[in-house]
Amino acid sequence: MKSSRFWAWATFTVGALYFFVPLIATLEFSLRMRRGEYSFDAYRVVFGDDRFQATFTYSVVVAILTILLGVLVVVPTAYWIRLRMPHLRPVVEFITLLPLIIPAIVIVFGYIRMYGSSSPLPFLATARGTDALLIIGYATLALPYMYRAVDTGLRTIDVRTLTEAAQILGAGWTTIISRVILPNVLIAVLSGAFLSFAIVIGEFTMASLLNRPAFGPYLQNIGANRAYEPAALAVLAFAITWACMSVIQILSRFAPKSANQPR
Amino acid sequence: MTNIATIEPGAVVKPAAPPSGSRPVRLPLQWLGVAPFFLFALLFLILPTGYLVLGAFQNTAGEWTFENIGLLFQPSIIAAYWISIRVSLASALLGALVGLAIAIAIVRGGLPSWVRSATMTFSGVASNFAGVPLAFAFLATLGRLGLVTVLLRDLFGFNLYATGFNILSFWGLTLTYLYFQIPLMVVIITPAIDGLKREWGEAAATLGATQWQYWRMVAIPVLWPSFLGTVILLFANAFGAIATAYALTGSSLNIVPILLYAQIRGDVLHNPHLGYALAFGMIVITGLANVFYIWFRSRSEKWLR
Numbered sequence: 001m002k003s004s005r006f007w008a009w010a011t012f013t014v015g016a017l018y019f020f021v022p023l024i025a026t027l028e029f030s031l032r033m034r035r036g037e038y039s040f041d042a043y044r045v046v047f048g049d050d051r052f053q054a055t056f057t058y059s060v061v062v063a064i065l066t067i068l069l070g071v072l073v074v075v076p077t078a079y080w081i082r083l084r085m086p087h088l089r090p091v092v093e094f095i096t097l098l099p100l101i102i103p104a105i106v107i108v109f110g111y112i113r114m115y116g117s118s119s120p121l122p123f124l125a126t127a128r129g130t131d132a133l134l135i136i137g138y139a140t141l142a143l144p145y146m147y148r149a150v151d152t153g154l155r156t157i158d159v160r161t162l163t164e165a166a167q168i169l170g171a172g173w174t175t176i177i178s179r180v181i182l183p184n185v186l187i188a189v190l191s192g193a194f195l196s197f198a199i200v201i202g203e204f205t206m207a208s209l210l211n212r213p214a215f216g217p218y219l220q221n222i223g224a225n226r227a228y229e230p231a232a233l234a235v236l237a238f239a240i241t242w243a244c245m246s247v248i249q250i251l252s253r254f255a256p257k258s259a260n261q262p263r
Numbered sequence: 264m265t266n267i268a269t270i271e272p273g274a275v276v277k278p279a280a281p282p283s284g285s286r287p288v289r290l291p292l293q294w295l296g297v298a299p300f301f302l303f304a305l306l307f308l309i310l311p312t313g314y315l316v317l318g319a320f321q322n323t324a325g326e327w328t329f330e331n332i333g334l335l336f337q338p339s340i341i342a343a344y345w346i347s348i349r350v351s352l353a354s355a356l357l358g359a360l361v362g363l364a365i366a367i368a369i370v371r372g373g374l375p376s377w378v379r380s381a382t383m384t385f386s387g388v389a390s391n392f393a394g395v396p397l398a399f400a401f402l403a404t405l406g407r408l409g410l411v412t413v414l415l416r417d418l419f420g421f422n423l424y425a426t427g428f429n430i431l432s433f434w435g436l437t438l439t440y441l442y443f444q445i446p447l448m449v450v451i452i453t454p455a456i457d458g459l460k461r462e463w464g465e466a467a468a469t470l471g472a473t474q475w476q477y478w479r480m481v482a483i484p485v486l487w488p489s490f491l492g493t494v495i496l497l498f499a500n501a502f503g504a505i506a507t508a509y510a511l512t513g514s515s516l517n518i519v520p521i522l523l524y525a526q527i528r529g530d531v532l533h534n535p536h537l538g539y540a541l542a543f544g545m546i547v548i549t550g551l552a553n554v555f556y557i558w559f560r561s562r563s564e565k566w567l568r
Contacts, residue, residue, distance in 0.1 A: 004371075004372060004373065004474075005372060005373045005374070007368070007372070008367075008368035008369075008371075008372020008373060008374050009368075009372070009374065011364050011365055011367075011368040011372070012365065012368050012369065012372070012374060012378060012382070015361065015364075015365045015368075015382075015445070018441075018442075018445075019385065019389060019442070019445075019446075021404060021410075021411060022400045022401060022403070022404040022442065023400070024410070025400070025403050025404035025409060025410030025411060026399065026400040026403040026404065028403075028410050029403035029408075029409070029410060030403070073299060073300055073303050074300075076296065076299070076300075077296075077297055077299070077300035080296035080297055081297065084293055084296060085293060085296070085297060088297065092297070092300065095300075095301075095304045095308070095309075097553075098304075098308055098309075099308065100496075100499065100553070101499065101546070101549050101550055101553045102308070102312055102546055102549070103502070103503025103505075103520065103545055103546075103549060104503065105503065105505055105520050105523055105524060105527075105542075105545075106312065106315065106503075106523075106542045106545055106546060107307075107308065107311060107312065108527075109311075109315060109523065109527050109538070109542055110310075110311025110312050110314050110315050110542075111307070111311050112527065113311070113314055113315065113318070114310065114311050114314050121306075136303075136307050137307070140307050140308055143308075195391070198391050199391065202394050202395060202396060203394065203506075204394055204395050204505070204506035204509070204510070205505050205506055205520075205524070209524070209527055209528070216394065216395060216506065219394075219395040219396065219399075219510070220395050220506070220509065220510050223395060223398065223399055223402075223510050224510075224513070230399040230402070230403075231399055231400075231403045233396060233399065234396040234397070234399035234400045234403070236396075237392070237394075237395075237396035238388075238392055238396065238400075241388050241391050241392050242388050244391075245384065245387045245388045245391065246384075248387075249384060249387070
């Protein structure tokens with residue numbers, strides 16, 4: 001047993017080194033902008049950059065709208081599948097897994113060819129339409145995570161009884177979903193939401209190919225042209241991902257006992 | 264959706280009951296509940312992909328042809344697919360092996376419990392830390408002026424780049440991809456290792472099995488399907504990734520997603536339908552990988568109930 005514990009520590013230490021050295025290196029690099037001493041200059045430059053503020057705000061707004069669209073598409077569907085059409089579950093589950101099979105670059109390639117200005121649905125004809133298409137694309141990317149989170153949440157509540165009780169009290173479908181089901185799976189929905197946020201905030205491929213002024217293409221642009229700012233931005237991106245995952249973990253403590261972790 | 268409620272109030276109460284009083288109108292109305300989802304999936308997932316797939320089998324005049332698929336087999340495109348497959352496979356296999364070792368260490372290694380929870384939390388973060396910022400982190404670490412490169416040179420007089428290593432290469436990209444592949448493996452495989460019941464180990468020990476025999480004849484066969492399944496998931500994960508590679512290497516490393524990216528931006532292949540075929544080829548490879556994944560997964564779930 002002693003030797004196995006030694007190997008366990010050795011494995012863990014080597015792994016920890018691989019994962020912490022890049023973080024330390026990035027942090028160190030981001031502080032090196034001023035010659036000969038450590039400073040937060042790179043961060044000051046980044047935060048003072050108008051394009052940083054503009055693209056970051058843009059991506060935050062897009063991420064929030066993505067989450068709303070995702071909730072709107074996923075929650076009623078997952079609810080209805082559980083309540084009325086369980087036989088469709090394999091089909092719906094398969095569809096929600098498709099974005100893991102079809103690479104994002106292929107999906108957005110399809111959008112560009114299908115929704116051009118001469119098509120019946122000319123999303124790409126206007127900037128607003130392209131924004132909408134980007135949000136839709138992100139909702140598609142987040143679909144596997146969102147659906148799984150919501151479905152896991154629904155598993156822990158008695159959908160049928162809640163629905164019957166609400167109907168006896170005279171509630172319509174909109175009321176049932178928004179005021180009975182949604183509050184009961186709110187923690188699961190929020191977990192999915194924060195995961196979606198972490199995925200969407202720095203996404204590069206779709207935003208870049210749709211030519212939207214999002215945070216991902218901005219990051220890429222800075223990376224190609226600057227030395228120290230990219231490291232500062234990488235530290236920032238890591239902090240955002242970390243924050244999202246921490247929120248998910250804190251939320252999971254409030255979830256009902258039988259709830260599984262999302263994913 | 265409210266109109267359903269007015270038509271059939273309380274119909275939900277007995278869905279399993281025989282459809283004695285059911286009217287033919289009821290069936291289509293049920294579908295209204297899932298219609299928005301299917302419409303969304305059709306418009307923004309299935310049709311766009313289908314459009315490219317059909318386009319791959321047509322020429323510019325709209326006639327059906329296999330010519331585009333044939334054109335995929337020219338050396339430059341084959342080379343792009345080959346390097347993509349190699350990077351994805353290497354990062355998937357190494358990521359899976361290292362991830363498995365870490366998972367076994369934290370579950371079975373007798374380490375304090377904080378090690379396990381810290382590793383799981385960190386893995387959740389790192390598996391989602393991909394894209395452009397990850398490339399920045401590795402440039403700051405192993406780039407020409409990166410911390411590790413500089414430390415090796417100044418402290419040990421070891422010039423990393425003189426050995427032929429380059430972060431903008433096959434191994435550089437693989438090493439970078441491992442940063443999200445290993446944690447993803449840890450996140451997925453840890454529950455499977457938890458599923459190895461203590462009793463199996465005790466039963467094996469009672470029958471006189473050594474630790475090695477227990478792993479070879481009990482644990483590994485049980486873990487095997489989920490291990491292979493996860494390798495395939497990691498493969499698909501790396502195969503479709505573009506942002507990290509693009510930010511790391513620009514267009515100097517010619518992997519398929521970067522080639523497709525250049526094609527979408529500026530028709531570098533001078534044939535739009537060859538672009539569709541390129542996309543089709545990507546779907547075929549990740550699709551095949553996922554067929555195997557689903558198959559292995561259904562086999563592994565048998566043991567993990």
